[in-house]
Amino acid sequence: KQEVTQIPAALSVPEGENLVLNCSFTDSAIYNLQWFRQDPGKGLTSLLLIQSSQREQTSGRLNASLDKSSGRSTLYIAASQPGDSATYLCAVRRGNAGNMLTFGGGTRLMVKP
Amino acid sequence: DTGVSQNPRHKITKRGQNVTFRCDPISEHNRLYWYRQTLGQGPEFLTYFQNEAQLEKSRLLSDRFSAERPKGSFSTLEIQRTEQGDSAMYLCASSPWTGEGYEQYFGPGTRLTVT
Numbered sequence: 001k002q003e004v005t006q007i008p009a010a011l012s013v014p015e016g017e018n019l020v021l022n023c024s025f026t027d028s029a030i031y032n033l034q035w036f037r038q039d040p041g042k043g044l045t046s047l048l049l050i051q052s053s054q055r056e057q058t059s060g061r062l063n064a065s066l067d068k069s070s071g072r073s074t075l076y077i078a079a080s081q082p083g084d085s086a087t088y089l090c091a092v093r094r095g096n097a098g099n100m101l102t103f104g105g106g107t108r109l110m111v112k113p
Numbered sequence: 114d115t116g117v118s119q120n121p122r123h124k125i126t127k128r129g130q131n132v133t134f135r136c137d138p139i140s141e142h143n144r145l146y147w148y149r150q151t152l153g154q155g156p157e158f159l160t161y162f163q164n165e166a167q168l169e170k171s172r173l174l175s176d177r178f179s180a181e182r183p184k185g186s187f188s189t190l191e192i193q194r195t196e197q198g199d200s201a202m203y204l205c206a207s208s209p210w211t212g213e214g215y216e217q218y219f220g221p222g223t224r225l226t227v228t
Contacts, residue, residue, distance in 0.1 A: 004155070034216065043117075043204060044156070044219040089155050099144065100169065101217060103155030 002027045004092060006104035013080055014112050021075040021107045023090035028068045034101065035064050035075050036089045044089065048075070080111045117220035119205050125226045126195055133191045134223045138207030145188050146217060147180055148204040149173065156204055162188060163210070195227045 003026045013019055023033070032051050036044040048057045048064040050073070056065040063076040073090055087108050091101040118137045126132050138145050143164050148156035159178070161169040164185040174180075177195075182188040192199055202224050206217040 036219070041224070043119075043221040044206075046216055046218060049216045091155070099161050100146070100158035100171075101148075101156075102158070105153075105155050 002030075002092060002094065002102045004090060004102050004104035006088075006090060006107050008107060009105065010108040010110075012110040012112065015080060015082060017080050017111075018076070018078050019080055019109075021077070021088050021090075021109070023073040023075070023104055025071045025073075025092050025102075027094075028071050029094070030068065031093045033064075033066055033073050033090060033092050035062075035073075036091065038087045038089060038106070040087075047088075077109075080109075082111050082113050085109055085111050117205055117207050117218055119203075119220040119223050121223060122221060123224050123226075125228065128197060128227055129194055131191065131193045132195060132225065133189055134203055134205075134225075136188045136190070136205030136207075136220060138187070138205070139209075139218055142207035142209050142218075143185065144208045144210060144215070145182055146206040146208075147188070147190055148206065150202040150204055150222070151200075159190075192225075195225075197227045200225055200227045 005024050007022045034049050035047045038044050050057045050066045061078040066073045087106040089106045091103045120135045145162045147159040150156040158171050160180050162182040165182050177193045180190045202222045204222045206219045208215040208217045
């Protein structure tokens with residue numbers, strides 16, 4: 001059974017810092033990995049999708065990497081801003097006929113002005 | 114069509130009542146998913162449709178839960194005889210079928226409170 005873990009569970013940083021969020025998964029047979037952002041009481045916004053054949057994806061100040069063999073992904077946020085405060089979730093899609101996403105518990109990020 | 118929509122956004126009900134939620138996916142997305150999220154946790158998969166066919170169900174989906182997608186467009190999730198443990202955010206997502214790499218797009222969710 002796939003298990004996804006995110007460390008740290010919570011993070012508080014001053015504005016302007018570069019930061020790294022970690023995601024690990026137990027079964028390396030994945031099709032892809034998605035990073036999401038969730039604001040309190042809201043739905044999920046997709047940030048980045050990395051295919052199993054890719055090693056990284058970039059969007060603006062965000063960069064996500066994937067190391068399938070070690071079961072790890074990182075989300076790098078450059079020059080953090082208070083508006084980045086949210087919960088960040090990673091999710092993996094199984095590498096077989098299944099289509100469900102398995103989510104980690106999320107990292108709650110607070111960026112202080 | 115700007116995204117996945119869900120109605121209602123909030124539902125408060127008394128234990129034992131039945132509730133029904135609706136999800137409208139992005140147009141032409143033939144795959145639709147339901148997830149449940151409790152406070153402080155990541156979403157957990159409930160069920161998945163390809164067009165009108167329900168192809169996968171989680172063990173979380175007890176006999177009190179039923180989901181339909183009758184014409185392959187919108188979907189409904191019904192919970193019968195609600196229990197306090199059903200209190201959660203119910204999230205719907207849709208995706209196109211473009212091979213392996215498709216992305217799931219989520220709606221705003223329906224927050225259910227069972228009193």
